[in-house]
Amino acid sequence: MRPVRYLAIADDLRERVARGEFAAGRLLPSESELSAAYDASRVTVRKALEALRDEGLVDARQGFGWFVSADPLRQSLGRLGTIEGQLAASGLAPERRVLDFRFVPAPAWVAKELGPGSVLEVRRLNLADGEPFARVTVWCPEKLGSSLSRDEVERSPFYEWLPIELGGATQTIGAAAASADDADVLAIPAGSPVLVCRRITTSTDGEPVLLSEHVFPAHRTEFVVDLPRSEPSIAPTGMRLVE
Amino acid sequence: MRPVRYLAIADDLRERVARGEFAAGRLLPSESELSAAYDASRVTVRKALEALRDEGLVDARQGFGWFVSADPLRQSLGRLGTIEGQLAASGLAPERRVLDFRFVPAPAWVAKELGPGSVLEVRRLNLADGEPFARVTVWCPEKLGSSLSRDEVERSPFYEWLPIELGGATQTIGAAAASADDADVLAIPAGSPVLVCRRITTSTDGEPVLLSEHVFPAHRTEFVVDLPRSEPSIAPTGMRLVE
């Protein structure tokens, strides 16, 4: 339960925009409709929309309506979102291809977080418009992974299938030279620079439940971090594709 | 010795905050709720909260509530600003060596932010215990840079010498292969992976005033980013050295 309703609505709208539910340049539902949909007053909905406008995500014209900003100048993701959502927002077709799906003994750095034992390891290739842009490996404890099927994790984001609610995440971003294996699946020369991102996702009670390693070709991806100084209302952190 | 109730409550709250029970930026239960929960009067709860406020751990706004202070953010921003400080903290001797100090026409991506014209460009090498660990280039408008001397920027961080107050910053993090030049000054093989971080720092009124490009050898550095899930609040962002 959130004490501040309009922030929750802003979050939800931000996510829906990021998912591409409202195409760029297209109209959002009117304030009255949103008000009815969220069962909130128009004032509250407006505050949410105005918050999004401050982020440059949407804009409004009197007598016309609210619409997704044509050029999201600083499209910023304040929450733990999926890269796929951003892809969809920029009009690219996301695709997931599962390379491996197996239960294995936890690798060293995974065991350090989850504890020793068997884990589900899913190796996956993410594509945008047919072009590979990320090799992702996800590990989760055996007891969580046992309810998942390979088809499921190929269809939609991993965490959607987990029977628990996720909390926050910590990720480290580093650079490396592509291994022969990664170079192969990403269709880049071996040894060329890649961004390596390791993420530890915890459940709402703080236990690490999901570990992942993302490898991005350097020429296609970069991280954007906003460091606000004065008003800590939102500190967006996200990733975006560079063209 | 008489047990002092409000100090005990303050201790308990401090621990709950430290455990992350209340995410940074999140509202705490109201004074009335805490009062009921601890079976103490509101005055006592208030004294506990005020003690935490004096420590800078929480803050309050009238009519709104108590929330975990945003201080960690500013801290990490400061940390980002001075990697050198981190080095010193870990017992390494930081050193700055100015490679270039000159006024030049703004390069393309700099001109895009600062506008065309002449800028001060400072190329610098950062060392830890004699080992180079970052090549940094800073650009700032000519009228700001004209009051700086080469000795000054070699002695202490760039922004300390600027006659204006800085606001927030946006930085992008990417990977690349080391150029021949960078490889040379960083003492790494040409073409080996490096982290490239470009930062746009704005003044308090939102004007970009400082642009910088940091190049780190991949084997020594990585970024750490915390991602909150549902709370649009504070996302501490920092960088640390890897072993």
Add this chain to the structure above:
DNA sequence: GGACGCACTTGTCTTATACTTGTCTACGAA
């Protein structure tokens, strides 16, 4: 084609309620 009206939108108010912190007084116990 041009003028008009209608339905709908955002922008900007007011009024009211519930809840919050901020501050104060009065009183009791060790």
Add this chain to the structure above:
DNA sequence: TTCGTAGACAAGTATAAGACAAGTGCGTCC
């Protein structure tokens, strides 16, 4: 004196519900 309880009141915030002005799009009538 110090610490605690109990309560009252002021001031601020979030939200609800609604009224009204102003702008937009569209169909209709002349």
